[in-house]
Amino acid sequence: MQLMVPATRLTNIMRHVSVCHSLKLCGVSLDEVMASNILEASFRTINDVIIDHVNTVTAETLGKLVRKARPSKNLIFSNHSTLQASEAIVPDLLLSCSASNITIEPSVTLFHRTFDDAALVRLVISDLAIRRAIRLPLCAITHNGINDAAQAFYKRCCDVMAELTAEMRAPQWEVSVSFPSSMLINRDLIEVPIGMRGQCTIWGYLPHYNDSFTVEVRVGAMNLRIIVESP
Numbered sequence: 001m002q003l004m005v006p007a008t009r010l011t012n013i014m015r016h017v018s019v020c021h022s023l024k025l026c027g028v029s030l031d032e033v034m035a036s037n038i039l040e041a042s043f044r045t046i047n048d049v050i051i052d053h054v055n056t057v058t059a060e061t062l063g064k065l066v067r068k069a070r071p072s073k074n075l076i077f078s079n080h081s082t083l084q085a086s087e088a089i090v091p092d093l094l095l096s097c098s099a100s101n102i103t104i105e106p107s108v109t110l111f112h113r114t115f116d117d118a119a120l121v122r123l124v125i126s127d128l129a130i131r132r133a134i135r136l137p138l139c140a141i142t143h144n145g146i147n148d149a150a151q152a153f154y155k156r157c158c159d160v161m162a163e164l165t166a167e168m169r170a171p172q173w174e175v176s177v178s179f180p181s182s183m184l185i186n187r188d189l190i191e192v193p194i195g196m197r198g199q200c201t202i203w204g205y206l207p208h209y210n211d212s213f214t215v216e217v218r219v220g221a222m223n224l225r226i227i228v229e230s231p
Contacts, residue, residue, distance in 0.1 A: 021046055021047055021048070022046070022047050022048035022049070022050065022071075022074075023043075023048070023049050023050070023069055023071075024048070024049075024050040024052070025050070025051045025052055025053075026050070026052040027052060027053075028052075028053065029053045029054075029055035029056075030051050030053060030054050030055055030057050030062075031055045031056040031057055032056055032057050032058060032061055034057075035057045035061045035062060035064075035065050036061060038065060039061070039064055039065060039068060043068075043069075046071075046072060047071060047072060047073040047074065048071055048073055048074040048075075048076070049065075049066060049069045049071040049074070049075050049076070049099070050074065050076045050078075051076070051077050051078075052078055052079050053078075053079045053080055054077055054080040054085040054088055054089060055080070055082065055084075055085060056084055056085075057088050058088060059087065059088045059089075059090050059092075059093070062088050062089070062093060063090075063092060063093050063096060066093055066096065066097050067096055067097070070097075070098070071097065071098075071099045072098060072099060072100070073099060073100055073101060074099055074100075074101045074102075074103075075094075075097050075099040075101070075102045075103075076101075076102075076103045076104075076105075077089050077103070077104045077105070078103070078104075078105045078106075078107070079105070079106070079107040080106050080107065080110070081106060081107045081108045081110065082110075083110075085106070085110075086106070086110050086111070086112045086113075086114075086137075087114065089104055089112065089114075090114045091114060091115060091119035091122060091123065094123060094134065095122060095123065095126055095128070097128070098128050099132075100131055100132050100133070101132070101133050102132070102133070102134045102135065103134075103135040104135065104136055104137050105135070105137065106137050109138055109231075110137060110138065111138050111139070111140070112136070112137050112138065112139045112140075113139070113140045114139075114140075115136050115137075115139035115140060115141060115179075116139070116140040116141060116142075116145065117140070117141060117142055117144055117145025117148060117149075118145070119141075120141050120145045120146070120148075120149045120177065120226075121145065121148050121149045121152045123149075123177060124149045124152065124153045124175055124177060124224055124226075125152050125153060125156050130171070130173050130174075130175070131172075131173065131174050131175075132174075132175055132176075133175075133176045133178075134176070134177045134178070135178050135179070136177065136178065136179035137179070137180070138179070138180050138182060138231070139179055139182075140184065141179060141182075141184065141185070142184040142185060143184075143185050143186050143187070143189040143190050144189075146185070146190055146215055146226055146228070147189075147190060147191055149177075149224075149226060150196070150200055150215055150217050150224065150226065151193065151196070153175070153217050153224045154196050154199065154200065154217050154219060157173075157217075157219035157220070157222045158219065160222070161219065161220060170220045170221050170222075171221065171222060172221040172222070173221070173222040173223060173224075174223055175223065175224045175225070176224070176225040176226075176227060177224075177225075177226050177227070178226075178227035178228075178229055179227075179228065179229070180228075180229050180230070180231040181211040181212065181228050181229060181230055181231055182231070185228060187202075187204075187211075187213055187228075190202055190213075190215060196217070199217060199218055199219055200215070200216065200217045200218075201215075201216050202214070202215050202216075203216070204228075210230055211228070211229075211230045211231070212227075212228055212229050212230045213228050214226065214227045214228070215228075
């Protein structure tokens with residue numbers, strides 16, 4: 001069953017819903033007042049949280065909303081177009097969510113500065129990052145961050161493998177993070193340390209044809225792909 005609810009009646013309706021398949025806010029801007037009203041409702045979602053237009057809501061309130069909803073499948077932010085919106089959608093929001101697919105797609109080219117090298121490392125080694133695909137917008141990740149994230153993931157995998165006993169099955173991880181290429185990324189400076197050779201590859205089109213490439217780390221059944229796409 002799908003309910004199309006006017007924004008003015010959303011809070012009253014949600015107070016009578018304990019579980020819903022998905023929470024989709026479309027055609028209306030999510031501001032602090034609306035987010036706070038939804039937080040007062042007694043509900044949780046099972047699969048998806050889709051917010052079509054983040055507007056003036058704060059990072060703190062948006063984080064509370066996502067944690068309350070607890071989406072397990074999709075977390076999607078789309079069509080936002082302001083600096084304030086980009087500052088509300090932060091790495092901690094993704095790190096506190098167990099959704100297997102996360103997408104951030106602004107309606108215009110918007111630089112999300114909080115998604116930087118440190119954030120990329122945190123995303124790929126998070127305890128929730130076991131089977132997850134994350135699509136980021138234009139952000140502050142550099143070639144150094146890609147190097148650091150690949151090495152951090154490799155180290156985590158090696159630590160896990162070292163703790164396995166003969167009776168234990170090796171974990172299966174499938175993690176991917178994709179984002180547009182930018183001037184902060186120099187493909188020629190992506191390095192594969194000697195200790196990771198054979199388990200880390202860099203592949204894609206020739207640089208003068210395309211800016212896209214993929215850095216892949218595979219340790220047993222644990223796999224990470226960092227995908228840099230042409231803008």
